[in-house]
Amino acid sequence: xxxxxxxxxxxxxxxxxxxxxxxxxxxxxxxxxxxxxxxxxxxxxxxxxxxxxxxxxxxxxxxxxxxxxxxxxxxxxxxxxxxxxxxxxxxxxxxxxxxxxxxxxxxxxxxxxxxxxxxxxxxxxxxxxxxxxxxxxxxxxxxxxxxxxxxxxxxxxxxxxxxxxxxxxxxxxxxxxxxxxxxxxxxxxxxxxxxxxxxxxxxxxxxxxxxxxxxxxxxxxxxxxxxxxxxxxxxxxxxxxxxxxxxxxxxxxxxx
Amino acid sequence: xxxxxxxxxxxxxxxxxxxxxxxxxxxxxxxxxxxxxxxxxxxxxxxxxxxxxxxxxxxxxxxxxxxxxxxxxxxxxxxxxxxxxxxxxxxxxxxxxxxxxxxxxxxxxxxxxxxxxxxxxxxxxxxxxxxxxxxxxxxxxxxxxxxxxxxxxxxxxxxxxxxxxxxxxxxxxxxxxxxxxxxxxxxxxxxxxxxxxxxxxxxxxxxxxxxxxxxxxxxxxxxxxxxxxxxxxxxxxxxxxxxxxxxxxxxxxxxxxxxxxxxxxxxxxxxxxxxxxxxxxxxxxxxxxxxxxxxxxxxxxxxxxxxxxxxxxxxxxxxxxxx
Numbered sequence: 254x255x256x257x258x259x260x261x262x263x264x265x266x267x268x269x270x271x272x273x274x275x276x277x278x279x280x281x282x283x284x285x286x287x288x289x290x291x292x293x294x295x296x297x298x299x300x301x302x303x304x305x306x307x308x309x310x311x312x313x314x315x316x317x318x319x320x321x322x323x324x325x326x327x328x329x330x331x332x333x334x335x336x337x338x339x340x341x342x343x344x345x346x347x348x349x350x351x352x353x354x355x356x357x358x359x360x361x362x363x364x365x366x367x368x369x370x371x372x373x374x375x376x377x378x379x380x381x382x383x384x385x386x387x388x389x390x391x392x393x394x395x396x397x398x399x400x401x402x403x404x405x406x407x408x409x410x411x412x413x414x415x416x417x418x419x420x421x422x423x424x425x426x427x428x429x430x431x432x433x434x435x436x437x438x439x440x441x442x443x444x445x446x447x448x449x450x451x452x453x454x455x456x457x458x459x460x461x462x463x464x465x466x467x468x469x470x471x472x473x474x475x476x477x478x479x480x481x482x483x484x485x486x487x488x489x490x491x492x493x494x495x496x497x498x499x500x501x502x503x504x505x506x507x508x509x
Numbered sequence: 510x511x512x513x514x515x516x517x518x519x520x521x522x523x524x525x526x527x528x529x530x531x532x533x534x535x536x537x538x539x540x541x542x543x544x545x546x547x548x549x550x551x552x553x554x555x556x557x558x559x560x561x562x563x564x565x566x567x568x569x570x571x572x573x574x575x576x577x578x579x580x581x582x583x584x585x586x587x588x589x590x591x592x593x594x595x596x597x598x599x600x601x602x603x604x605x606x607x608x609x610x611x612x613x614x615x616x617x618x619x620x621x622x623x624x625x626x627x628x629x630x631x632x633x634x635x636x637x638x639x640x641x642x643x644x645x646x647x648x649x650x651x652x653x654x655x656x657x658x659x660x661x662x663x664x665x666x667x668x669x670x671x672x673x674x675x676x677x678x679x680x681x682x683x684x685x686x687x688x689x690x691x692x693x694x695x696x697x698x699x700x701x702x703x704x705x706x707x708x709x710x711x712x713x714x715x716x717x718x719x720x721x722x723x724x725x726x727x728x729x730x731x732x733x734x735x736x737x738x739x740x741x742x743x744x745x746x747x748x749x750x751x752x753x754x755x756x757x758x759x760x761x762x763x764x765x766x767x768x769x770x771x772x773x774x775x776x777x778x779x780x781x782x783x784x785x786x787x788x789x790x791x792x793x794x795x796x797x798x799x800x801x802x803x804x805x806x807x808x809x810x811x812x813x814x815x816x817x818x819x820x821x822x823x824x825x826x827x828x829x830x831x832x
Contacts, residue, residue, distance in 0.1 A: 304706065330708030342703035344696055350816050354689075355696050359708030361689055365717065368688030369681050379689070384822050399821050422708045 257282040257426055257457050258303065258334075263312035265298055265481075272298045274481045275312070280426065285448060285458040287468045287489075290478035291501060296461045297339055299478070300430055303459075304336045305329045316426065331359045335424035337415040339431045339461070345404040349395060349414050352403050353386035356421030389417040393447060409440040416447070420456075427451060429460040433467050445471050469493065477501065511813055514766060518679070525672050529665040537664040543776045544671035545733055550756040550772040551678055551765065552725035557754065558763035559691065560718035561698030562612070563620040566627035567726055567753050569607075572634060572745035573600045574727025575734040579648040580641050582734075589654035589735040593728050600727025601720040608719040612712065627750050634742040647741025654735045667736050674732065675769075678725065682765055687815055694718055698763070759800060761807030770809050 256279035265273040273295040280286050288296050301307040303314055305326040314321045321329055335356065344352050361382050367375035390399055393413040398406065406414060412432055419427055432448075433441045441464060448471045451458055462468050468475065469489045477485040477492060479501040485492055492498055529537055553567045574596035581587040581595060611622045637644035654661050654670070661670050685691045693714045696704035705711045734740050752775060760771020778796070782789035800808070 306702070306706070325710075325712075326705045327708050327710045330706070335708070336706055338703070338706070342700055342706070344699040344703065346699060347695065348814075348816060350821070351692060351695075354692060355704065355707040355709065358689065358693060358696075363689045365685075365690055365721070368685050368690045371684055371688075375688070380822075382689075383816070383820060387821060400816060400818065418707055 255282055256280065257317060258459070259313075259315045259318075260299075260303075261313045261315075263299070263302060263314060264310050265295075265302055265307060266310045272481050273302065273478075276478065276481070276483050277312075278476045278483065278486055280457060280459050281474065282425075282457050283452070283455065284473040285452055285460070285471055287472035287475040288459065288461045288478065289463075289465075289468055289475060289492075290484075293480075294478040295481040296478055297430055298481075300336065300428055300459075300461060303329075304334060304428060327359065330422055330424075333423070333425035334428060335419035335422045335426075336428040337412070337419055337430055337432060339434065341408075341411050341415060343403040343411055343414060343418070346402065348400050348402055349390060349406065349417075350383065350386055350399040352414055353389050353417050353421045354382055356389075356418040357382045357386055359422055386417075386421055389421050390414075392420065392450070393417040394443060409436045412436065412444075413447070416451075420451070424456060426457045426459060429458065429462075431461050431463065433462055433464045441467055514811075514813065517766065522672075522676065525668065529668060534664050537668055539777065539780050541664060541667050541671050541736065543773050544668070544675050545729060545736075546753065546756060546772040546776050547675050547769050548671075548678060548729040548732075549726055549753045550760065550768040551675075551682060552722045552729065553753050554722075554757050554763065554765070554768045555682070555685075555694070555725070556718050556722035557757050558768065559686070559694040559698065560715060561616075562715060562718060563616045564623045564719075564722075565620050565750050565754050566623035566625075566630075567722070568745045568747070568749035569623075569627045569630040570600045570604055570723035570726035571730040571733070571749065572630050572742075573603050573723075574730030575740050575745070576634065576642055576648070576730075577727065578731030579651050579734045579740055582651050583648055584641070589652060589731065590656060593731045596731035597724040597728040600730070601724040604719045604723030605716055608716060612715040612719065624747065624750070627745075627747055631742050631745055631747070634745070643741075645742060647739060647744075648734075649739040651734050651738045651740070653738070654732075661735075671732060671736075674728075679765060679769075683813070686765070686813065690714075690717070692815070755797070759797065759807060761810035764807065764810050764812050767807050767809035767811060771807065774808070 258280040261277045263273060263276045276299060288299065290296055298307065302309050305321065305324055309322050316332055316334060344355065361378050363375040363378050387399055390396065393416050395410060395413055403411060403414060433444055436444060445467055448458055472489055475487065475489055475492045476483060477498050484497045484501060485495045528540060549567060549571060553564065556562050556564045577596040577599045578589055578592035581592040582589055607626055611619060614622060634642045635645050656670065661667060693709050696709055697711055697714050701711050756771040756775050757768045759775065761767025779789050779793055782792050785792060
């Protein structure tokens with residue numbers, strides 16, 4: 254049980270606002286970890302720090318022992334950290350297949366000359382990339398949708414397509430920002446199954462989610478944030494009983 | 510490639526091959542002008558249409574290419590067609606150097622910077638930088654190009670040279686569109702944050718788009734220099750950048766046949782309305798405005814779909830089985 258991702262004393266300050274303060278936790282390889290907390294607790298900010306969309310103000314983030322804090326997002330993806338976005342960011346005007354090929358980009362290498370000369374190596378690579386992309390679409394439950402435009406997919410399917418795009422980059426750690434957002438009960442059930450199958454592939458998952466039934470069913474370990482600080486950490490059963498967590502979600506008696 | 514598009518290209522190619530039989534020297538010269546602008550529009554389309562980077566300084570790269578070839582030819586006696594790749598390379602290097610610090614800027618800001626770039630280049634040429642550009646007078650006495658030992662001199666001969674290069678360009682750019690490189694540019698245009706988040710080095714691809722677009726504009730500049738035998742800073746004014754920008758937007762940003770149609774219309778229309786004298790630019794301007802209101806996506810926004818049903822394989826091993 255080694256930590257794949259380590260956050261230590263991570264702090265992010267926007268102007269005068271401390272969005273994330275001294276947060277530290279480990280994401281253990283092979284597990285599904287949930288990051289929960291009320292709105293504005295700093296969950297998405299933490300994700301953006303991990304994926305390099307923001308720079309940490311203080312603290313360290315290490316992936317497989319390697320600091321991520323000064324790397325650009327595309328380098329972090331290459332190292333094996335792929336993400337989805339809270340407010341779905343697909344390439345809406347492109348097909349599902351092309352969207353997934355975006356994730357394939359960093360694992361392929363054909364350049365300008367390969368494209369212009371269309372060398373045998375380039376063509377082989379293209380075929381393999383398409384095959385892998387189709388396989389990922391099947392995996393997330395979008396078989397036969399490869400040539401549909403992303404914008405024409407149902408909301409839940411768009412979320413799945415984003416996961417397929419992330420998976421195509423062969424991540425070791427998959428970071429999902431509210432994957433069940435906007436999904437109905439049945440779709441959420443399927444998502445829990447999908448997360449299980451992602452875990453079975455040996456991919457570690459870190460997710461933000463508001464749907465507590467999903468969090469409790471899918472996660473092995475949970476970290477709770479409130480006002481940018483970590484207030485609890487543990488397995489789902491312990492988190493459900495934690496007094497501070499209950500207070501954070503329901504409010505204290507004095508406050509109500 | 511789409512069959513209808515291929516037929517369109519073939520018809521256009523046959524028409525151009527036969528054009529000198531039916532057109533007078535003036536009309537052929539207009540076609541040559543169309544060809545040069547098609548090349549410029551295609552070069553800008555890589556930057557503006559494919560990668561979505563607002564560049565209104567394309568004339569700068571055109572100028573670098575033209576002056577490189579002219580200087581190499583008049584001072585060192587390098588044949589014009591040999592100078593062409595050097596023009597492209599130098600324009601690309603120049604583009605990377607000037608674009609590197611500004612390439613992360615958002616659309617409108619980048620636009621302002623590139624306008625400044627175009628003006629800096631033009632003024633530098635007027636001021637005779639390094640003492641080799643000939644100042645406001647420019648460079649004259651540029652030699653005619655030789656192709657396979659044949660001197661290219663008449664408008665008809667230039668027609669074949671210019672449009673031959675257009676054909677090569679269209680062929681290569683369609684290949685580019687359908688490649689990993691072309692896709693990366695599309696992702697960049699559609700959503701740069703999502704592209705970076707998918708593992709694409711967006712800074713690198715922005716620079717590559719600039720480099721390649723500049724290289725093509727530079728090579729086109731060398732052909733222009735060979736055709737005119739005289740070049741001066743006036744030929745590379747801000748207006749040139751604006752016109753090329755217009756061609757891309759008017760024709761259909763990102764669409765290879767679209768920007769070619771755009772270039773043809775912008776060059777030919779003022780020629781047709783020549784009888785209207787000064788009013789022709791008014792007509793031209795009005796047509797532009799109506800176009801943008803009625804058809805903002807451009808005249809021919811068509812892009813080839815990258816994948817069809819035949820490209821999607823069936824019966825694949827599922828990723829669980831993969832290591």
